[in-house]
Amino acid sequence: MITENYDVIVIGGGAIGLATAYHLGKKNAKTLVLEQFTFLNQSGSSAGVSRQFRIPYPDEYMVKMALEAIPYWDELQKETDVQLLDKVGTLWFGDPEVRSTEGNIADAEKSLKALGIPYSTLTSKEIEEQFHFRNLPDNYTGLFQPGGASINFKATIETLLNLCQKDDTIQLEENSPVLKITPKGKLFEITTPHGTYITKKLAIIPGPYINSVINLLDFKIEATYWNMASAYFRKTDPNIQYPTWFVFQNRIEQNGNQFYGFPSVDWDHPEYIRVAPDFVITPLEEPNDRTFIPNPQELQYTSDWINDHMTGLNTQPEYTSTCLIALSTIQDKELLIDFAPPYVPNHKNIVVYATGWAAKFTPFLGKIMSDLVLDGKTDFDISPFKLGHKYFLAL
Incomplete structure (x- = not known):
């Protein structure tokens, strides 16, 4: 099966992948989410029921990020009767x-x-x-x-999955690990065990399995697990x-x-x-x-x-x-958010989120990733996390 004309394919259906798809759906972008396991699985960084939301950080930019995340939590809370944050x-x-x-x-x-x-x-x-x-x-x-606050992380992911399932612009495919990524001019051809899909843009958000995806594009990141x-x-x-x-x-x-x-x-x-x-x-x-x-x-x-x-x-x-x-492995840097390196074909249409603890920013990071992959920019200052030019390594 070949499905064409996706605006964005999101690789990774965990919390941030689903949050990205949710925000893409709000912009009427035709979106496919590919999850290598099942949705709501316990095999990655979305495992467990609870997480911490906090405002204290040693860096001012992280404190600002926590504050900027709050309105997006408030917005997501309006979509469910289940309390997501217990302050x-x-x-x-x-x-x-x-x-x-x-x-x-x-x-x-x-x-x-x-x-x-x-x-x-x-x-x-x-x-x-x-x-x-x-x-x-x-x-x-x-x-x-x-x-x-204590985050009801299970309910957060369930809420995002439910919103994506209700959105006609979003298609969800589980048990679909990405086997191959082939640049085709200004497009990408994505191969999974269930078919081949064509997209204009890629948002790569597979949590701790990041290298298994970006290795297909001939680069990697140094990480510890x-x-x-x-x-x-x-x-x-x-x-x-x-x-x-x-x-x-x-x-x-x-x-x-x-x-x-x-x-x-x-x-x-x-x-x-x-x-x-x-x-x-x-x-x-x-x-x-x-x-x-x-x-x-x-x-x-x-x-x-x-x-x-x-x-x-x-x-x-x-x-x-x-x-x-x-x-x-970068000193004092948890999160990396950047475009693929320039030696990757069509790199400006590939956005990567890699490494770190980020459950506390879930709906906000979904907004940031959707902005970057659709528009090539975001209104939020991500310069502290935009480190691919230095830390993405060619294979």
């Missing part, structure tokens, strides 16, 4: 000298101050008194920003509640010693609190090595930390899962 605030605490993949507490305070974002500072004792933690070192400090563990711990105190939080601590040998957590919410094991390690002991060589079974040592380190520093919880997890993530 509980964001707590960052720990050793003020520690720098991690999440940033640094002092740098985040500077960014929040520079942009006039309200937050409060906390001593270790105040963190214990107000947020149910215990036995924290005296030198630990914290910041609390009330705009943070984490099979991230996650666990749910039963509340022993039914009234206990936590905000979304992250603790900054120095590594102790194999123990990355950095953890994050969520509140209990009605839509995700309400009698449990989710706590997870923000490190992996052994990164994967490539995404197909992922497993749905968490590393037991990472879970044990998490249980030990809960035992030492949290209250109102059992210390052994009852539900566990994993999430696959590709992270850029």
Whole structure:
């Protein structure tokens, strides 16, 4: 089967791929979404039920991005009766000298101050008194920003999928891995096990499987792959509640010693609190090595930390899962958004989103990607993420 005259083919049907298709549909662009697995699958970076939305970041441009995402969350919320964001605030605490993949507490305070974002500072004792933690070192400090939220990520993806299914301009194809991309003059021919499709433009958004697609265009990106563990711990105190939080601590040998957590919410094991390690002991060589079974040592380190520093919880997890993530090897750069490199034919009509944690920006990134692929530009400043000229590598 050959289907012609698509305006855009989106490769990758996870959260951001569906958000991109949704915004393309609003512009009446004839769109095809190709997903290598099934929609709503748990095999990539869309795995799991919840995510954190936060405003604290060490860089001002990231704080601005979080603020710019809010109206797009509000817009998406109008499309569903299910609450997508449960606003509980964001707590960052720990050793003020520690720098991690999440940033640094002092740098985040500077960014929040520079942009006039309200937050409060906390001593270790105040963190214990107000947020149910215990036995924290005296030198630990914290910041609390009330705009943070727990994202019902499962409902977010379901809402986007439902909107795409209702839109006559959008076609959805699952179990359709891309096998070949052939430039044809100003067009592209995309081959999958189910057929060949013709399009004017490409939006490549396959999450951690990015290299399996862009390798077909003879370039790649350096990435590391984490099979991230996650666990749910039963509340022993039914009234206990936590905000979304992250603790900054120095590594102790194999123990990355950095953890994050969520509140209990009605839509995700309400009698449990989710706590997870923000490190992996052994990164994967490539995404197909992922497993749905968490590393037991990472879970044990998490249980030990809960035992030492949290209250109102059992210390052994009852539900566990994993999430696959590709992270850029570029220092302090999570997200890469750019056009394909100039040596790729018709490169100005290929937009790539690659690597990083971005669930918190899902509807906003959909808008940005749809702008770039249709118009070749966006009104939003993506210069901090437009790094392909430096970090996309020819094969």
